Every structure is written in C-alpha cells, then in structure tokens.
Amino acid sequence: MSDQLIIFDTTLRDGEQSPGASMTMDEKVRIAKALERMKVNVIEAGFPIASPGDFEAVKAVADVIKDSTICGLARALDKDIERAGEALKNANSGRIHTFIATSPIHMQMKLRMEPDQVLEQAVAAVKKARQFTDNVEFSPEDAGRSDLDFLCRVLEAVIDAGAGTVNIPDTVGYNVPEQFGTLIHNLREKVPNSDKAIFSVHCHNDLGLAVANSLSAVMNGARQVECTINGLGERAGNAALEEIVMAVKTRQDIFQCNVDHIDTTQIMKASRLVSSITGFAVQPNKAIVGANAFAHESGIHQDGVLKNRETYEIMRAEDVGLTTNRMVLGKHSGRNAFRTRLSELGIEFKSESELNDAFARFKKLADKKHEIFDDDLQALVTEASVEATNERMRLVALKVCSETGETPNASVTIELDGVEQEGSSEGGGPVDAALKAIEKMIGSNTELLLYSVNNITSGTDSQGEVTVRLEKGGRIVNGLGADTDIVIASAKAYINALNKIMEPEERSHPQTGDV
Numbered sequence: 001m002s003d004q005l006i007i008f009d010t011t012l013r014d015g016e017q018s019p020g021a022s023m024t025m026d027e028k029v030r031i032a033k034a035l036e037r038m039k040v041n042v043i044e045a046g047f048p049i050a051s052p053g054d055f056e057a058v059k060a061v062a063d064v065i066k067d068s069t070i071c072g073l074a075r076a077l078d079k080d081i082e083r084a085g086e087a088l089k090n091a092n093s094g095r096i097h098t099f100i101a102t103s104p105i106h107m108q109m110k111l112r113m114e115p116d117q118v119l120e121q122a123v124a125a126v127k128k129a130r131q132f133t134d135n136v137e138f139s140p141e142d143a144g145r146s147d148l149d150f151l152c153r154v155l156e157a158v159i160d161a162g163a164g165t166v167n168i169p170d171t172v173g174y175n176v177p178e179q180f181g182t183l184i185h186n187l188r189e190k191v192p193n194s195d196k197a198i199f200s201v202h203c204h205n206d207l208g209l210a211v212a213n214s215l216s217a218v219m220n221g222a223r224q225v226e227c228t229i230n231g232l233g234e235r236a237g238n239a240a241l242e243e244i245v246m247a248v249k250t251r252q253d254i255f256q257c258n259v260d261h262i263d264t265t266q267i268m269k270a271s272r273l274v275s276s277i278t279g280f281a282v283q284p285n286k287a288i289v290g291a292n293a294f295a296h297e298s299g300i301h302q303d304g305v306l307k308n309r310e311t312y313e314i315m316r317a318e319d320v321g322l323t324t325n326r327m328v329l330g331k332h333s334g335r336n337a338f339r340t341r342l343s344e345l346g347i348e349f350k351s352e353s354e355l356n357d358a359f360a361r362f363k364k365l366a367d368k369k370h371e372i373f374d375d376d377l378q379a380l381v382t383e384a385s386v387e388a389t390n391e392r393m394r395l396v397a398l399k400v401c402s403e404t405g406e407t408p409n410a411s412v413t414i415e416l417d418g419v420e421q422e423g424s425s426e427g428g429g430p431v432d433a434a435l436k437a438i439e440k441m442i443g444s445n446t447e448l449l450l451y452s453v454n455n456i457t458s459g460t461d462s463q464g465e466v467t468v469r470l471e472k473g474g475r476i477v478n479g480l481g482a483d484t485d486i487v488i489a490s491a492k493a494y495i496n497a498l499n500k501i502m503e504p505e506e507r508s509h510p511q512t513g514d515v
C-alpha cells in the first residue's frame, strides 16, 4: 500500500457549493495556483456541465496548472462526462470524477431507479469517462447510508470498468469515526478487486466529524482524502485540508502514510486567499489557520513556551506559513522590488501592462499608507483582478458628509455602460448613505445578506477589506473592495457585487435536478 496520502482539494467545486461562496474564473485560477504551490495532488476545479462559467473555469484551471492533476465532476450521464472531457482537454494530467447515488433513500426518492439500474449506469459512466482519460474516479453518492453488500457490488463493477480511484462520500455528514473507519476496512476486505483501486473519502461536517471521519478512514487504508481550504463546502462544509494535512504530519507516530510532498508553509496564504475571495471569515479559534491558533494568552502558557516551545506547542507556526507580516515595501520602492516581492508571493503578471497597472496602484497606496505589508500586496492584486474583469459599472467618485448630531449623506458618481451618473442619499451612517445612493441609481432590488469589514494589517492607516453579499431570486454573489477609506472600500465592494449579479448565469447543482 502506498505510503503517500493523496490530497484531493475540492475548494473550487464542493467549496463553491457553500451558499454565497461563488467564485469568478479569475478567482478560481488564483486559488488553483495557490494549491499548486502547496503541491496538492488533485484539484477538483468544478462541475463543467453546471454552466458555461463553470466549464470555462475548469478549462482555464486545466490550461494553466501543470503540476497538480485537474479534475472535473460529472454525474453518471454521457452529456456530463463529455463536457468534463472537453473542459480537461488541455490538462497536463486530467481526471474525470463521475458519481451516482447508491443509498436506498437517494435511489428511491431522488433518482427513482432500481439498484441494478444504478449499477449499470455507474459502470457505463466509468467506461465512458475512460474514453477521455485513464484517470477516472467514481463516487457512490451517500455511501455512508448505503447498503454494504450493494456498495461492494457497485465498487467491484466500477473498478473492473476502469475506475482507478473509488471515493466513499459521507454526503450528509451522518457517520461517526469508528463506524466510518470500519466501513472503509470492510469495503477493502470484501470487494474482491479492492487492491486495484485507491480508496478515497469525502466527508461532510454536519456533525462536526468530517476531519475525524476522514482520519479514521486513513487509519483503515484510505489513501486519498477529499478536503477543502478552511473546511469550506456544502452546508456545514467538508473536511478542512489544513487539519487533515497537519494531523497526519504531526502524528507520524500514528499514521502509516505521510504528506511529505505537501508544502505546508503555503497553508496560511491559501487560507487567507480563500477567505478573502469568498468573504467567509475564518473563526479566530479555528484549528491551524485561526488568528488564535498559535497565540498563547495565559501567563503560565507563555512562560512555558518561552522556556521550551514544546511545553504547549505541538506544531511550529512557521510550518503552516505563519510568519510575522513583515514590512516589505514603501513609497520609494521601485518596480523591480515590487515585481520581485510579488513573485516571491507566487503572483506573476501576464503582461507588462498588468504589472504597470498594479505598480501604479501600489504607488497610490504607498502615498496613503507608509508601510506596505504582504497582505496589502495580496489585497491590491485582488482589487486589480476584480477591476480587470469586464465590469459594466465602476466607481468614479464618492463624497460623504458625517458629523455629530447630523444625518450622514453621500454623493456618488458611477459609470454604468460608459455613461456617468450621479446620485445622493442620506443614511444611518456614511457607508449606509453611500450604498443607498448607489442603489437609488441602479434599482437592483437585491437583498444584502452580509456586510463585513476586516482590517488587512494593523494600525489605523490599514486598508479595510470589505465583503458585501447580495441575493436576488435565489442567486447569491460576493463583492470585494479594499481601500484605506472604508466608505470607498464599501462602495467598491457593493459595485463589484452588483456587477456580478448583472451577469446572466444559469447554473445547476451537481446533486439536484437535471441540466
């Protein structure tokens, strides 16, 4: 049995299924590059048949990522598999992941199919996928609630049909660690050709057990774990990649496999990137990537750590890439220093004009903010990529008046489809007034689900990074904006979200409905 644990990241697919976590193609490519730098084995980039946008995003990721295998999800239907095959055409290494539900409740209520029909369709799907690639993964959806004997029959048949990876999902997060570990053990024992495939697991976190279930499966012979950065995912999310990786790395005395190929120092950067793109904040006490994960508050702990780090620390903060956010550049830094630092952060420019544009933004920021930190640079690049997308609307100017005892008001100038418009409004505060002024002009009739501001670095001159989440007719989008002035950052974030909601998008969900 292999001693390497295959890390399969599904942030861009299952992670994106979290309501409100939808990502643009550029955002997906940026996250994929961060995962490639971390050296994850497989990146599930999306569900190509879901929408033209999903197809293009999987294709774009497959076009640029060279070191990780790129995977596309497909239901066990010819049209899905063909679309996934097409999206992965240019991948250096491409995988098709096809699935069909095997639990009684899903087969009867959702698929309205008999078990034998499901088995037949699963085999046909794997054979179809093998026409596009030798690298095929099959998942019996809701395996955690499926009948063991039926599951064994399905797995034996799909392995015979050419599935090199069989993935066992606990789709609804119902299993508990000992039971799930035993399930993997039993499947590996009972399926006659189990040695011909890698066993993978995909656990949801509805009972807070996704990581524990995955690790229990690993102890019972699973050699691939499907996981997401920050545990993002459908409902309560998936197993968190950072927790799986650091648990296996830290407890090498327990696990019979390793994650030595993973560059764990990239974890923190990837976590921040995903959080800033999706607007899903990481709770401070979250394991590995939370702000407090390596902070020692109590005097006794601090004293112990100073005497010997290992008294209270089981991992080194540096191993997950937590370094002090150092001051890197200032207003006198030149283009070369700027380009070099961004390249150290893994950010490359497609063209000289893109570099020039980012450098101009940097100079503007350096005029307002004395010290520029790594996180400022990351935000600056996020901003540039937001504005580089073909947006119909942009912020031209904003003026707010806020005074004790007076009602705040804002005047905003925007450009919509090349035409400038000006509007004003009062509000409960300057941010409220600015957003109301924009809404008065646009009349989007969206509902604001979330408004959050995070300081990117410390200090009162820090940039504020604002996330605005809007909903219209069931569609949810996130807008981002960063500026040293949080009213401007808020207006930018609101406009970014409105731009996204104005784009037509018809999208289907992998686990429901037909396309």
Ligand code: KIV
Residues within 6 Å of the ligand: 014, 099, 139, 141, 142, 167, 169, 170, 171, 172, 202, 204, 510
């Ligand atoms: O949760 C699930 O069952 C899935 C499958 C598509 C693997 O996401």
Ligand code: ZN
Residues within 6 Å of the ligand: 014, 169, 171, 202, 204, 234
């Ligand atoms: Zn899932």
